[in-house]
Structures are given as C-alpha cells and as structure tokens.
Amino acid sequence: xxxxxxxxxxxxxxxxxxxxxxxxxxxxxxxxxxxxxxxxxxxxxxxxxxxxxxxxxxxxxxxxxxxxxxxxxxxxxxxxxxxxxxxxxxxxxxxxxxxxxxxxxxxxxxxxxxxxxxxxxxxxxxxxxxxxxxxxxxxxxxxxxxxxxxxxxxxxxxxxxxxxxxxxxxxxxxxxxxxxxxxxxxxxxxxxxxxxxxxxxxxxxxxxxxxxxxxxxxxxxxxxxxxxxxxxxxxxxxxxxxxxxxxxxxxxxxxxxxxxxxxxxxxxxxxxxxxxxxxxxxxxxxxxxxxxxxxxxxxxxxxxxxxxxxxxxxxxxxxxxxxxxxxxxxxxxxxxxxxxxxxxxxxxxxxxxxxxxxxxxxxxxxxxxxxxxxxxxxxxxxxxxxxxxxxxxxxxxxxxxxxxxxxxxxxxxxxxxxxxxxxxxxxxxxxxxxxxxxxxxxxxxxxxxxxxxxxxxxxxxxxxxxxxxxxxxxxxxxxxxxxxxxxxxxxxxxxxxxxxxxxxxxxxxxxxxxxxxxxxxxxxxxxxxxxxxxxxxxxxxxxxxxxxxxxxxxxxxxxxxxxxxxxxxxxxxxxxxxxxxxxxxxxxxxxxxxxxxxxxxxxxxxxxxxxxxxxxxxxxxxxxxxxxxxxxxxxxxxxxxxxxxxxxxxxxxxxxxxxxxxxxxxxxxxxxxxxxxxxxxxxxxxxxxxxxxxxxxxxxxxxxxxxxxxxxxxxxxxxxxxxxxxxxxxxxxxxxxxxxxxxxxxxxxxxxxxxxxxxxxxxxxxxxxxxx
Numbered sequence: 001x002x003x004x005x006x007x008x009x010x011x012x013x014x015x016x017x018x019x020x021x022x023x024x025x026x027x028x029x030x031x032x033x034x035x036x037x038x039x040x041x042x043x044x045x046x047x048x049x050x051x052x053x054x055x056x057x058x059x060x061x062x063x064x065x066x067x068x069x070x071x072x073x074x075x076x077x078x079x080x081x082x083x084x085x086x087x088x089x090x091x092x093x094x095x096x097x098x099x100x101x102x103x104x105x106x107x108x109x110x111x112x113x114x115x116x117x118x119x120x121x122x123x124x125x126x127x128x129x130x131x132x133x134x135x136x137x138x139x140x141x142x143x144x145x146x147x148x149x150x151x152x153x154x155x156x157x158x159x160x161x162x163x164x165x166x167x168x169x170x171x172x173x174x175x176x177x178x179x180x181x182x183x184x185x186x187x188x189x190x191x192x193x194x195x196x197x198x199x200x201x202x203x204x205x206x207x208x209x210x211x212x213x214x215x216x217x218x219x220x221x222x223x224x225x226x227x228x229x230x231x232x233x234x235x236x237x238x239x240x241x242x243x244x245x246x247x248x249x250x251x252x253x254x255x256x257x258x259x260x261x262x263x264x265x266x267x268x269x270x271x272x273x274x275x276x277x278x279x280x281x282x283x284x285x286x287x288x289x290x291x292x293x294x295x296x297x298x299x300x301x302x303x304x305x306x307x308x309x310x311x312x313x314x315x316x317x318x319x320x321x322x323x324x325x326x327x328x329x330x331x332x333x334x335x336x337x338x339x340x341x342x343x344x345x346x347x348x349x350x351x352x353x354x355x356x357x358x359x360x361x362x363x364x365x366x367x368x369x370x371x372x373x374x375x376x377x378x379x380x381x382x383x384x385x386x387x388x389x390x391x392x393x394x395x396x397x398x399x400x401x402x403x404x405x406x407x408x409x410x411x412x413x414x415x416x417x418x419x420x421x422x423x424x425x426x427x428x429x430x431x432x433x434x435x436x437x438x439x440x441x442x443x444x445x446x447x448x449x450x451x452x453x454x455x456x457x458x459x460x461x462x463x464x465x466x467x468x469x470x471x472x473x474x475x476x477x478x479x480x481x482x483x484x485x486x487x488x489x490x491x492x493x494x495x496x497x498x499x500x501x502x503x504x505x506x507x508x509x510x511x512x513x514x515x516x517x518x519x520x521x522x523x524x525x526x527x528x529x530x531x532x533x534x535x536x537x538x539x540x541x542x543x544x545x546x547x548x549x550x551x552x553x554x555x556x557x558x559x560x561x562x563x564x565x566x567x568x569x570x571x572x573x574x575x576x577x578x579x580x581x582x583x584x585x586x587x588x589x590x591x592x593x594x595x596x597x598x599x600x601x602x603x604x605x606x607x608x609x610x611x612x613x614x615x616x617x618x619x620x621x622x623x624x625x626x627x628x629x630x631x632x633x634x635x636x637x638x639x640x641x642x643x644x645x646x647x648x649x650x651x652x653x654x655x656x657x658x659x660x661x662x663x664x665x666x667x668x669x670x671x672x673x674x675x676x677x678x679x680x681x682x683x684x685x686x687x688x689x690x691x692x693x694x695x696x697x698x699x700x701x702x703x704x705x706x707x708x709x710x711x712x713x714x715x716x717x718x719x720x721x722x723x724x725x726x727x728x729x730x731x732x733x734x735x736x737x738x739x740x741x742x743x744x745x746x747x748x749x750x751x752x753x754x755x756x757x758x759x760x761x762x763x764x765x766x767x768x769x770x771x772x
Contacts (some may be wrong), residue, residue, distance in 0.1 A: 119169025
C-alpha cells in the first residue's frame with residue numbers, strides 16, 4: 001500500500017437532541033398546578049371551615065372550584081391547545097361565570113377563582129381587548145372584596161393580592177406556552193435565514209457568472225458560423241472565449257474562498273495552541289462584539305496571518321492578541337517581542353500585502369511594524385457597518401422569534417408583578433402597625449424589590465456565582481433582621497428568598513433553604529400567637545408565592561436561552577449553507593469552466609487542420625456552457641443530482657482533448673442517488689485537479705464495489721515533484737486550493753473516507769470509499 005494522506009471531516013450539522021424543553025414543560029406544568037391548586041384551595045378551605053356550612057354547601061363549593069380549576073389546568077395551560085378559536089373564548093365565558101357565581105352563595109370566600117379568568121383573558125385576546133377584559137374582571141373582583149370585607153384596609157390588601165395573582169396566572173401560562181412554541185419552531189428561523197442566504201447567492205451568481213456564460217454561449221455560436229467564412233475572426237473570438245473562461249474561473253475560486261466563513265473564536269484558540277506549542281506566553285482578550293459574517297471572517301484571516309507571521313520571528317517570548325470595539329470601529333492587535341529575520345520571505349510580505357488590500361477594500365486600514373517600545377505590532381481597524389445583512393435581518397425578524405420587544409414586555413410585566421407584591425406586603429403592614437415601624441418596613445421592602453428586579457430577575461445574570469451567593473445572603477438579612485425590632489409587627493417577603501434560593505443554590509441546598517424558610521416563618525408566626533390553621537395558611541402562602549417567584553424567573557431565563565439557542569442554530573445553518581455554496585461553486589463550476597478554456601485552446605489549434613473536428617469541439621463548448629448555466633441554478637437552489645455515467649463520459653472527453661490516454665472501468669449498479677452524486681462530484685473535481693496540478697499523460701478512472709461499499713480511484717502520472725516515498729520519511733502531498741477539503745467533506749458526510757497521495761511508482765492516487 002502506498003503512503004497516503006488521509007483527509008477526513010466530521011459531517012456538518014450534527015447535534016444532540018435538546019431535551020431541556022421537555023423537562024422544562026414538565027416542571028412548568030408542575031409549578032402551575034401547585035400554584036393554581038393552592039390558590040383555589042385557600043378559598044375552598046375558607047368555605048368548608050365556616051361555621052354552619054353543611055355537606056351540600058361544601059359540595060356546591062367544590063362544584064364551583066373543580067370546573068374552574070379544570071378549565072385552567074386542562075385547557076388554557078396546555079401548550080398544544082390553540083387559544084385563538086371560538087371554543088377557547090366559550091371556555092373563558094364558562095370559566096368566568098363559574099368564577100363569579102359563588103359570590104351569590106359564599107360572598108367573597110371564592111373570589112380567588114376570578115383571578116384565573118382574568119389571567120386567561122390576557123392569553124386569549126389581543127393586548128387592547130385582553131387588558132379591557134382583564135380590567136372588567138378585576139373591577140368585578142374588587143367590587144366583591146370591597147362589598148364583603150370588614151375593613152377598607154382588608155379590601156385594599158385583598159384587591160392588590162388578587163391583581164398580583166391574576167398577573168402571575170397570565171405570566172406563568174404564557175411563558176410555559178412560549179417555551180413550547182420556541183422549541184417546536186426551532187428550525188423555522190434557520191430555514192428563513194437559509195432562504196435569505198440563497199437569494200443572496202442567486203444575486204451574486206447572476207452578477208458573477210450570468211453575463212460571462214451568456215457571452216461564451218453567444219461567442220461560441222458566432223465562432224461556429226465563422227468557421228466557414230473567416231478563420232482569423234473565429235480565432236480572435238476563440239481567444240476571447242478562452243480569456244472569459246479563465247477570468248470567470250479565477251472569479252469563481254475567489255468567490256468560493258470569500259464565502260467560507262471563519263470563526264474568530266476558533267482562530268484565537270488555534271493561535272493559542274500554536275504559540276503555546278512554541279513556548280510563547282499568550283494573552284488573549286477578545287471583546288464580545290456583534291459583527292457581520294464578512295467582517296468576522298476578515299478579522300479571523302488577519303488573526304491567522306498575524307499569528308503565522310509571529311511564528312516566523314525568533315526570540316518570541318510574549319504575545320498579546322486583543323479585539324476591541326470603539327466608536328463604530330473594531331480593532332484587532334497582535335503584539336510580540338520577537339526579532340525579525342534579516343531576509344524576510346517573499347511569501348510573508350506578499351501575504352501581508354494581500355490582507356492589507358482586503359482590509360482596505362472594506363474601508364479599514366492595517367499597519368505592521370515595530371512600535372515605540374521596540375515590539376512588533378500588527379494593528380487592523382475596520383468600520384462596523386450600520387446596514388444589516390439580509391441573513392442577519394432574517395435572524396432578527398424571524399416569525400415567532402424571542403425578540404427584544406418580547407423581552408421588554410416580559411420584563412415590564414415582571415416589574416409590575418414584584419412591585420404589586422411589595423405593595424401587598426406594605427398594605428398588610430398598615431393593618432398591623434404605624435409610625436416608625438411603617439418607615440422601616442417601607443425601606444426594606446423597597447430594598448428587597450429593587451434587589452430582586454435589578455439582579456435576580458435579569459435573565460442574563462449568572463446566578464451560580466459568588467456575587468449571587470453574597471446578594472442572596474443580603475436578601476436574607478433584609479428579610480429576617482427586621483424581625484428583631486418589629487416583633488409581632490414584622491411584615492416581609494420571605495417567599496422572595498425561598499424562590500430565589502431555588503435559582504441560585506444547587507438543587508439540594510435550594511430545596512433545603514426553601515423548606516427551612518417556610519418552616520421557620522411558620523414557627524415564628526406560631527410563637528407570636530398564630531393558631532395551627534393560621535400556621536397552615538402561612539406555610540401554603542410561602543409555598544405558593546415562593547414557587548411563583550422561582551417559576552417566573554426560571555421560565556423567563558429559559559425562554560431567553562431558547563431564543564438565543566434558536567438564533568445560534570440559525571447562524572450555524574447559514575454558515576453551513578455558505579460552506580455548501582462555496583463547495584458547490586468550486587466543484588460543479590470549476591471543471592466546466594476549465595473544460596471550456598481547454599477546449600477553446602484546442603479548437604483554436606486545430607481549426608486550420610480539421611474544420612469538422614473544430615466544429616464538434618465548439619458544439620461541446622456550447623454544451624458545457626449550457627451545463628454550467630444549469631449548475632449555476634442548482635448551486636443557488638441548494639439541490640443538485642449528478643449522473644456518474646455522464647460525468648465519467650465528460651471526464652474522458654476532457655482528458656482526451658488534453659491528449660491524455662484514459663482507461664475507464666465503471667462498475668456500479670443500483671447505487672443510492674446521494675452516493676452517485678458524491679462520487680460524480682469527486683470524479684469531476686479529481687479530473688480538474690489532474691489537469692491543473694500535473695503534467696499528465698495517462699489517467700485511470702475506476703469505480704468498483706468493495707465489500708459493503710463502493711470505491712472510486714483516479715490514478716495519474718506526471719505528478720510535479722512526484723517521487724516514491726522513503727520508508728523513514730513518507731511523502732505527503734498537500735493539494736492547493738479547496739478541492740481536497742470539499743471532496744473529503746462530501747465523502748465524510750456519507751460516512752466514507754477520502755485519501756490522496758503519491759504511490760511507490762510516483763503516480764498520484766485519489767481514492768474515495770463510501771459505504772452503501
């Protein structure tokens with residue numbers, strides 16, 4: 001077996017199944033169930049424990065509570081149920097009637113049922129109508145409470161609490177449904193972004209190739225007519241066809257390279273690995289800057305070239321790589337303390353010139369040389385464009401995407417909920433005390449609400465951190481320390497600490513803190529004279545509001561994370577589509593244009609000798625041009641099925657036209673379409689490389705069955721610098737350009753392997769093996 005260079009690649013787009021949304025929905029459903037059941041249970045117990053309530057009255061109360069709760073849990077809270085239907089509105093009407101009717105029998109005892117209907121109204125209707133219905137329902141609830149409460153402070157407290165619960169009903173249900181919608185539509189944004197990218201591809205291809213290929217077709221027909229009239233004019237037109245084909249081929253390769261997106265983060269990690277391996281101390285400081293794809297790719301190129309240049313210096317001990325954004329411009333700097341060689345390689349200077357020109361073409365500037373401190377410094381600065389690329393527009397305007405508008409809406413609602421929660425506690429304080437105690441209570445309640453909203457309720461805060469642990473301790477102090485001076489007048493928000501502990505602490509510690517908080521508050525109330533039933537209500541209230549706090553913040557964080565994940569998935573899909581475009585552009589159009597240029601030169605040489613053969617070659621040029629136009633459309637649309645038989649015949653014709661002796665051995669039958677297409681692309685690109693990279697005289701092409709797969713072999717002589725490898729030093733052949741990489745990506749995508757290398761007899765072998 002010859003020593004060969006194995007080229008393989010991981011299939012693109014592979015990702016594990018994200019099971020977080022399922023677990024999240026289960027947990028969200030559990031929280032919603034506990035919170036809603038608890039809310040209804042308070043009212044039901046108030047009825048059942050009333051003096052003089054008989055069995056039938058208790059049963060009637062259960063019959064009111066049961067259907068209202070069932071509608072909420074089994075209909076409105078189910079993510080799969082559509083809420084924009086007449087049935088949903090009819091269910092809301094039934095729920096509202098059952099929620100308000102108990103007032104006739106039980107006064108305000110079951111008023112908590114109306115909060116479920118009010119929260120559901122915000123889910124069913126558009127904002128203006130929803131808030132109108134919500135206001136009507138809450139006005140009815142407030143009237144009931146003011147009618148039947150014994151004191152006006154009690155009515156205020158119950159009314160504020162009812163508004164709080166109604167908003168929580170809406171937020172918990174809506175966020176749980178939004179988690180499902182985001183998960184189910186996780187590929188929608190990617191499809192939209194890819195569609196936008198394909199439109200951009202189509203425009204680029206039309207501008208780049210449409211006119212050139214049309215010109216080749218027209219000139220080819222003109223030459224065909226001129227063969228019998230004026231050979232000199234025909235020769236001139238053929239020279240133009242050759243020039244157009246060669247220029248277009250160069251443009252195709254340039255565009256294909258330009259569509260290959262590079263990752264700045266990945267390049268920085270590669271740079272650290274390379275420099276560390278050379279015993280260079282590296283410091284990398286990359287600011288998180290949102291940049292367009294082309295700008296990110298260009299900065300990655302500059303970074304790659306800069307690090308390559310660092311490795312060409314001697315005595316480098318320290319290197320710093322920084323990326324900063326300031327005033328609408330982004331700057332990349334690479335600084336090191338090495339010494340340049342006296343004879344700077346020409347390729348080094350040339351590569352820096354190319355990168356400098358590319359940076360200048362984007363409106364930026366690049367400088368490289370020693371600074372005032374004697375260190376070598378590369379500084380590249382580029383403007384950040386205000387105009388958003390079509391793909392990025394799709395990423396930000398995708399239907400159903402978790403947008404900034406959604407985030408602002410939820411944050412506004414959450415702020416209102418926590419402020420109302422604090423007002424409810426303050427109203428309770430007015431019922432228990434006055435004077436300086438009220439000022440103290442107002443102070444720490446304001447501090448608690450501010451801390452919750454400014455830190456713990458922000459979705460981008462890292463909760464498992466030392467800062468979060470410290471602020472959780474501060475929150476605990478604000479809640480429990482006022483107990484010392486206030487005594488029986490102590491009013492606070494212990495459920496804030498209970499719910500936040502579940503978010504900040506590890507699960508076991510979080511639930512322990514939750515349970516200790518609830519039990520501790522119950523014991524405090526009992527110590528200050530509360531009876532057993534009051535202690536039970538206290539425990540149930542902390543359980544309810546603590547889970548509300550945890551559920552709201554956790555769901556907001558989850559929805560935000562899912563929205564960002566969808567965006568990242570779309571960005572990956574677009575990057576893969578750009579790679580696919582670059583690969584197809586190189587593989588499918590490269591050979592057609594090379595063949596057009598080659599056959600144009602051949603026709604020009606033989607037209608004086610054999611007009612008939614020259615006419616046949618021109619017809620083949622026209623056929624290749626039509627094929628290239630079809631390939632342009634297929635590259636832009638993303639779908640292309642190639643015939644292995646047709647490609648083998650085309651390869652043979654192109655090689656024969658180049659005076660290459662060809663031996664074909666094609667043995668395949670019933671191959672899957674994807675396998676045939678990949679092998680056809682490898683054959684096309686392999687033959688193109690044969691003509692481009694070697695002085696070939698003989699070429700063998702074979703497709704054979706090999707066990708449970710199929711193998712394609714392309715073997716040719718005339719390899720430049722080809723030589724048999726020594727046993728102790730195997731020869732590796734690196735093919736320039738992107739052809740080998742493209743082919744290996746395609747083959748690896750089917751689970752196969754591609755190898756390329758020089759055999760012992762000096763011939764070059766390209767081999768692709770694909771399982772069937």
